[in-house]
Amino acid sequence: MQEYFAKASEKDITRSIVEEFTTEFLSYVESDVIIVGGGPSGLTAARDLASNGIRTVVLESNNYFGGGFWLGGYLMNKATVRAPGQKFFDELGVPYKEYSEGLYVASAPSACSKLISAACDAGAFMLNMNKFDDVVTRNGRVAGVVTNWTPVSALPRAITCVDPVALETKCVIDATGHDAVVANTLRSRNMLELEGFGPMDVPTSEDLVVEKTSEVFPGLVLTGMAVATAYGLPRMGPTFGSMLESGRRAAKIAEEIVKG
Numbered sequence: 001m002q003e004y005f006a007k008a009s010e011k012d013i014t015r016s017i018v019e020e021f022t023t024e025f026l027s028y029v030e031s032d033v034i035i036v037g038g039g040p041s042g043l044t045a046a047r048d049l050a051s052n053g054i055r056t057v058v059l060e061s062n063n064y065f066g067g068g069f070w071l072g073g074y075l076m077n078k079a080t081v082r083a084p085g086q087k088f089f090d091e092l093g094v095p096y097k098e099y100s101e102g103l104y105v106a107s108a109p110s111a112c113s114k115l116i117s118a119a120c121d122a123g124a125f126m127l128n129m130n131k132f133d134d135v136v137t138r139n140g141r142v143a144g145v146v147t148n149w150t151p152v153s154a155l156p157r158a159i160t161c162v163d164p165v166a167l168e169t170k171c172v173i174d175a176t177g178h179d180a181v182v183a184n185t186l187r188s189r190n191m192l193e194l195e196g197f198g199p200m201d202v203p204t205s206e207d208l209v210v211e212k213t214s215e216v217f218p219g220l221v222l223t224g225m226a227v228a229t230a231y232g233l234p235r236m237g238p239t240f241g242s243m244l245e246s247g248r249r250a251a252k253i254a255e256e257i258v259k260g
């Protein structure tokens, strides 16, 4: 047999995976910003923050990043944005067409993969298969997240006493979509009120999601559909401009928090 590949063997491959992962993980046990949820809003925030030199973690419970951005709606993979949302397609180099005046449509896999790639290239630490479990609070502020490997939550009850670990940070962004998982850990303790999202109204929802993107609790910023859940805004239709714009706004707010 002609040897086509280099001689690295199983032990070298194992060492490279474990050492590279743990080295990176250890350097992000303390970070500037942790974004929980790697959908369109979270990834946009990650890209903006990391490109400005802010040490950023994206914590995602799925194996894949992208959230609802892989599909445009109704299981059909065309992503729409209303103007001026096409500027994000321009920035990412996503081909698109103007479907009607001010309404733009692109391949969702193209847009989603380019956004994931942009967040990685900007230098965010991408931590997938990690399920957010709880917040860390200190002196009345959100100061970190408690996380565990996602498969732990699927273990039988008899062996679920697998303790998680915690990561410390200056700011957490809840980008977990409609479920607003991070904000809900505060709501369940009566530390925060969440109104729950209302019926669909795309034009109203898009504007308000961006406008209401904010720090809802010291150290906790909401972005994307989590904003609608918190403020009782109409649910979003299958369009993404406000998810991307809200992510950008969340990044600005988080950067101000980090810089004090």
Ligand code: 48F
Residues within 6 Å of the ligand: 036, 037, 038, 039, 040, 041, 042, 059, 060, 061, 062, 065, 066, 067, 068, 069, 130, 131, 132, 133, 175, 176, 177, 178, 179, 181, 223, 224, 225, 226, 236, 237, 238, 239, 240, 243
């Ligand atoms: O739902 P998702 O795409 O959130 P988004 O950025 O965008 C919403 C749109 O996709 C769409 C819409 C507007 O067009 O209505 O729904 O607000 O992404 C949320 C991400 O959070 C992850 C989840 O897997 C997904 O990738 N997530 C949810 N719970 C957890 C989590 C958790 N406990 N820990 C970590 N990640």
